Amino acid sequence: MIRLTLPAASDAEAPYVARLNTGRGGVDEADAALVDEDAEGVTYLGRHGVLAIDGASATELDRDVVIVDPVGGRAERILRRGSGHNTLLVTERCDQLCLMCSQPPKKTHVDRFALFEQACLLAESDSLIGVSGGEPTLYKDDLLGMLERVLAERPDLEFHVLTNGQFFDDDDVARLRDERYTRVSWGIPIYAADAALHDRIVGKDGALSRLEKSMAVLARAGARIELRTVLVADNADALPRLARYVAKRLRFIEVWSIMQLENIGFARARWASLFVEHARDFGPIGDAIDYAALHGIRAQLFNFPRCTVPEPWRDLARASISDWKRRYADACAPCRERDACSGFFEWHPIQQAEDGVTPL
Ligand code: SF4
Structure with a gap:
């Protein structure tokens, strides 16, 4: 599952918005520019001061728009690139x-x-x-x-x-x-x-x-x-x-x-x-x-896995589940329709998912 909220430390006193930028393609006023990266996370500098985010790499976060909550100590990835x-x-x-x-x-x-x-x-x-x-x-x-x-x-x-x-x-x-x-x-x-x-x-x-x-x-x-x-x-x-x-x-x-x-x-x-x-x-x-x-x-x-829908209606089943909370059963591995399939919610009962699929 993709984490949408990450631990963060910031100099600011109030919540603010920033676009995280590794520096590729230029940095503008709304951007927080990458200054350091290590195994823990990434540090940026922008008009609201220093911002340190843990638990993700600069590449993963590049061009994401975040709301930083300095008091709550977190950064929400509001718009992921x-x-x-x-x-x-x-x-x-x-x-x-x-x-x-x-x-x-x-x-x-x-x-x-x-x-x-x-x-x-x-x-x-x-x-x-x-x-x-x-x-x-x-x-x-x-x-x-x-x-x-x-x-x-x-x-x-x-x-x-x-x-x-x-x-x-x-x-x-x-x-x-x-x-x-x-x-x-x-x-x-x-x-x-x-x-x-x-x-x-x-x-x-x-x-x-x-x-x-x-x-x-x-x-x-x-x-x-x-x-x-x-x-x-x-x-x-x-x-x-x-x-x-x-x-x-x-x-x-x-x-x-x-x-x-x-x-x-x-x-x-x-x-x-x-x-x-x-x-x-x-x-x-x-x-x-x-x-x-x-x-x-x-x-x-x-949210209907394609193989669980009878063939006459199968093409109406969309890949509807958001990327950050979608997963597939292990049994889905050989399926040719995976890219077009919703898969399952991350929190769907695992056994129900494993038992219910028939790779297409
Ligand atoms: S096997 Fe998995 S990926 Fe293929 S249609 Fe069924 S649920 Fe979707």
Whole structure:
């Protein structure tokens, strides 16, 4: 697993953003330039003074954009060079309590939007940057302000924002019609067409009704939407009905992602009751995908190892798991489709992974 947070010591008094630079290709004002490297780690010098980071080499860290927390003694690799999986965790607060949440919410919020904005302005050319939480739109004005300023200054960047869609209002339509939002896509979860079931899964009464209101706002704004449905035992058999709902009411979405469960957060303790062995019964998933396709809705599968998906739907299984938390079973070694395969989350039950794969 790639470590995203590393021990660090810094002269500074407050958190700051820096781009780590070995000196190749020049050093500019935002850079911390390499001055020393040994077996322990790397030392840089920049406008905030000396920065020492342990546990990685200068080559590994070169051109990474980090947020340095001098008091906490750590450096977060916010934007890793060459990664397509960089995500800003803008808050850990959330108004929902999904029964399979991979990132259980916290009550407190630390406002780091200004630091994230500085980091994004240093991003590699043509990057796609993820935004996640908690629920980012709890701080909707801060979020939209950050996106708009960054996109105005960096026309090469795109954002993908994960949101539960509980906070968009009619007042947002005009703002979201701005040309800059053509470079923003919104990843929005829906778990069932039945309100009682969806609301129970997300732990919030009235959630589906409020989501429908937000969807109408986003549709009027011409927003780009990736609909997301995490598969759990509770909604597996309800997927075909959800497909009919999506085809009838949400035809304006770009794509519908059906996602296998991640064994972390709340899902870890509830794994036995939540995890669906799709390789044993793909029926409702296949029916949902086929119905969506017949009605012009493009579906895709996230976190489904390719060899566990029946052949007719296998090409919909994407290499969706972020590089820093992805691994493959030992049994995957001879597989020819590994590069196209999601593999497994680092924390997926190892025996389940080893027993479940059939190299292609
Ligand atoms: S054998 Fe491994 S790499 Fe190949 S499809 Fe299965 S899970 Fe993916």
